[in-house]
Amino acid sequence: MYKVLVSDPISDLGIQQLNDAVDVIVDKKTGLKEDELIAIIGDYDALLVRSQTKVTERIMEAGKKLKVVGRAGVGVDNIDLEAATKRGIVVINAPDGNTIATCELTFAMMMSVARQIPQAYKKTVSGEWDRKTFVGVELRAKVLGIIGMGRIGSEVAKRAKVFGMEVLGYDPFLTEDRAEKMGVKLCTVNEIAAQADFITVHTPLTPETRHIIGKAQFNIMKKGVRIINCARGGIVDELALVDAINQGIVAGAAFDVFEEEPPAADHPFLNNPNIIVTPHLGASTIEAQENVAIDVSEEVLHILRNEPFKNAVNMPPVPANVLSVLQPYFQLGEKLGRFVGKLTEGAVQEIIVNYAGDLSDVDTTPLTRHIVKGVLINHLEEVNIVNAMHMAKLRELNIVVQKATTSKTFTNLVSVTLKSKNEERTVAGTLLSGYGERIVQIDQYPVDIAPEGNMLLISHSDKPGIIGRVGTLLGNNQVNIASMQVGRKVIGGSAVMVLSIDKEAPREVLEELGQLTDLLHVKAISL
């Protein structure tokens, strides 16, 4: 018998198939504290959660029989994925089931903020008949900016078109072709900030999306703009938003999610008449809760019964014989993907992976997954080696794998090229005996660097004095250089400089560097 613990409120109808299964016992115990969960989790083979239960490393450590954690929803930010992977616990989610519910809440929020429905309701039920205060705006002919054009963002775009809105979209994986098909104008975040009447965010919360709408963006917005966040708290800088409302830049905001949930009683959103809030209700429809519970229950049954499953967020199924050859390259592959992903400007359309040397003798698919994961992880928090190819396909990314039995320079060479509309960038790496992982080529330039920590990649003209000027500028700003590599093809031509630095270079320093004569481009990369 398999034992399944449901620790958050999950639709009964949705978990019917688990209740009906002859080989499964389901226990529902919601609202448990971490220690209470730790005390009982040892009995269970599967744990089903929504977003309330924080599935910590301690819980997984105590879950000696735990094979699977199922998240009835999209975001897995309440589950310690690394701890699960380390213990071979499969984490699954239900990414599609609540898309429409959240999209519809976003629309409800957009209309509510346009017409101040909650504020008008509050006054009316308190006995006031105030028809003057609540003069709203129409959505028709307004510009809607959508940041994050995945499942929910794309559905919001569809509905906005029907409302007669002009839609601007930003997503690192949105190509011009796809945007055109959806009737969406591809823009940057700042273009959206400057042009939109309504802005809605639909990204995961990652280091890149944290405060993607912040002070700098509010400062360039049109007066009267309205902001909606039904994705994750922290994507919009909450304090900067309150300032922008006080300055009369933002006319209203509607938030379903908060940087800290539930928000503290004195949270500045809670007593601001221009901000409407809901308690993380995006997925809270009968249909969505059934959908996600059905999806996740089905998958849990497959995993418990050792049958194939599809929505794993973590588990790497690699055959042992292949694993022994490829495993040493997994981390390098992911780093190469991340490195070249951070380097490449514009929506990526194609990933070309080149394997040269002994590696070409085996099925390199598991390594390619790591590379693709590395490219995507810069923007998609839920990507892993199990779903990387699927995620790439969803985004119409073309993946080309090429092999050569010998490499001119190294026993094995893995090279990753990204093609976007704007450019084509290549990074190649290898494992050097005694030195470990090395990046040995960036575009056409030979280099030799350890892919780790904080790096600065500087393209420049190969002229005397430039290295000194870069060093002096960094030194004057207390940025210590740990190592430096310069690559060039010909004397006096273009060159590339890669610096390892002891801490992240502040934005102002990067801007100052960018202004040095003969310096063409600066990119900060942290691995």
Ligand SMILES: NC(=O)c1ccc[n+]([C@@H]2O[C@H](COP(=O)([O-])OP(=O)(O)OC[C@H]3O[C@@H](n4cnc5c(N)ncnc54)[C@H](O)[C@@H]3O)[C@@H](O)[C@H]2O)c1
């Ligand atoms: N309020 C709720 O109850 C609720 C319900 C469901 C989902 N969500 C949240 O909504 C968000 C979107 O969900 P989804 O199902 O559409 O996910 P998705 O993965 O389909 O889409 C997310 C999109 O964000 C894009 N993205 C990543 N980094 C970006 C960046 N720096 N700039 C712009 N775009 C970026 C990705 O490329 C992707 O296309 C997630 O955070 C999810 O957890 C909230």
Ligand SMILES: O=C(O)CC[C@@H](O)C(=O)O
């Ligand atoms: O379970 C919920 O209600 C939250 C769901 C949502 O945040 C998600 O990421 O799927």
